Amino acid sequence: MSFEMLSTTHFPALKIREREPRNEGRAATKTRILAATEKLFIIHGFDATSLRAITTEAGVNLAAVNYHFGSKEELFALVLTNRLDTLNLERVRLLDALEAKGFDTVNTVEQLIATMFLPALRLARSAERGGDDFLKFLGRAYADPSVFVRDLLAERYAAQNARFVHAFAKALPELAAQDLSMRLHFMLDAISSTLASEDARKLMSGLAATSGSAVDEDAAVLGHLAPFLAGSLRAKVNQSSQQDAIRSVLAFA
Amino acid sequence: MSFEMLSTTHFPALKIREREPRNEGRAATKTRILAATEKLFIIHGFDATSLRAITTEAGVNLAAVNYHFGSKEELFALVLTNRLDTLNLERVRLLDALEAKGFDTVNTVEQLIATMFLPALRLARSAERGGDDFLKFLGRAYADPSVFVRDLLAERYAAQNARFVHAFAKALPELAAQDLSMRLHFMLDAISSTLASEDARKLMSGLAATSGSAVDEDAAVLGHLAPFLAGSLRAKVNQSSQQDAIRSVLAFA
DNA sequence: TGCAAAATCGAACAATTGTTTGAATCGGTC
DNA sequence: GACCGATTCAAACAATTGTTCGATTTTGCA
Secondary structure (H helix, E strand, C coil): CCCCHHHHCCCCCCCCCCCCCHHHHHHHHHHHHHHHHHHHHHHHHEEECHHHHHHHCCCCCCCCCHHHCCCCHHHHHHHHHHHHHHHHHHHHHHHHHHHHHHHCCHHHHHHHHHHHHHHHHHHHHHHHCCCCHHHHHHHHHCCCCCCHHHHHHHHHHHHHHHHHHHHHHHHHHCCCHHHHHHHHHHHHHHHHHHHHHHHHHHCCCHHCCCCCCHHHHHHHHHHHHHHHHHHHHHHHCCHHHHHHHHHHHHHHC | CCHHHHHHHHCCCCCCCCCHHHHHHHHHHHHHHHHHHHHHHHCCCCCCCCCHHHHHCCCCCHHHHHHHHHHHHHHHHHHHHHHHHHHHHHHHHHHHHHHHHCCCCCCCCHHHHHHHHHHHHHHHHHHHCCCCEEEEEEEEHHHHCHHHHHHHEEEHHHHHHHHHHHHHHCCCCCHHHHHHHHHHHHHHHHHHHHHHHHHHHHHHHHHHCCCHHHHHHHHHHHHHHHHHHHHHHCCCCCCCHHHHHHHHHHHHC
């Protein structure tokens, strides 16, 4: 306990030290930079988030970022992998468990979709920060256009992604490889850019609010997500009546 | 005719003037800036495309952009609306025609999807530049994260977008408004980010290559796109067997 | 208390951004 | 050929970026 800290007890509510107490204060700068980086990354993405904006938000000196993290890229790499490593680890853990147990024979696709998205929903609640923020972060990360973020995610999680692609391929044997690839592309791009957009995320939390327990929340969200994603993946190509309907549109143009 | 120009005739093939001949040259600067802007916007987006990169690519002076277009934003607004105005005009024209004629009673959703995407496919072929570039441009435009581009598109094409939302709502009366909104969000976000990605676009052009005429190309692409997008929009929520499958995944976590 | 390492600070660095300026050049007309 | 408006040019502007430097302060341990 320092004298300075004792002195603040005279105005406990008003005069709070701008720096944390010493024991916490040791790591406080790094922690606050990480928190500020997350917050601003969610709002503006990698390119549009400057180190000055971060250090101002965190209330630390500009040079602190380079001192503690080396560079802007190293800082963001740490922020990204902190969140996404645990997410992807949990995803493959669930996939392993389900493959060991054996999938539902008729609703395999729904189970795979649930496996992909359940870890995000659960982390969104268990994380120390507001759950909505976790989904926002996820959306930003996978929708960020900077080459740095894209390369980082592609390299680091290539193996985990391949696991899911193979699992979907096995569950949808009748679907041509290029059709499956296109549809999965669509699905993942849609998820990420949707998570990054404000109003679509509100819809999902609205669905969750209608139910009781935490498990029910997840079930409610997945109950709305999985059917229509599965419907997208399972749809048959070249139905003749559909082809006729499409051709009637082409006739107008 | 300047002396300089006459002197170049000694090396007709080698020493070509960097500036166009006079009559074309009058507007050549503006045209080349517009072309370079499109090209670089497709690759890097709004924020990451600098005026110096544009003017270097176009082979003109840096100050030419501000002289001819006023500002970077005015330049990009022109490039964007040049492409997208005609696209959205064609979209609502098709929608008007189909509403006047009356939709197919069973495959209305497929027809609406075809109505949304056919103009893009046709413009991709009819445009003076390579068709692939048009789809790239479209994807970049709707996936660009800059507030400038997002605001421009949202304001300018709000009315046209609302037309399609209402048409889909009428075609899917059994679907709750919030579910429809979420699914359309997914669909449009997926389209735009997919068009911006290289490999997914290759898949689509691969589909188109398998067929003969231009109309067949469009039919082939839409034949693969429409069914699975329609399957996504039409999927029913809360199927009990699906719910059971999902809950069995939740039990693992 | 004193000392060495760690951490913070203000200031400046070089590079890049969009924009502006004033002189030089071009193009068509009298 | 001389003029004038339109265009192009090199150069500089102020603002912003990530990074580095040296001095100062703080911290933990003797």
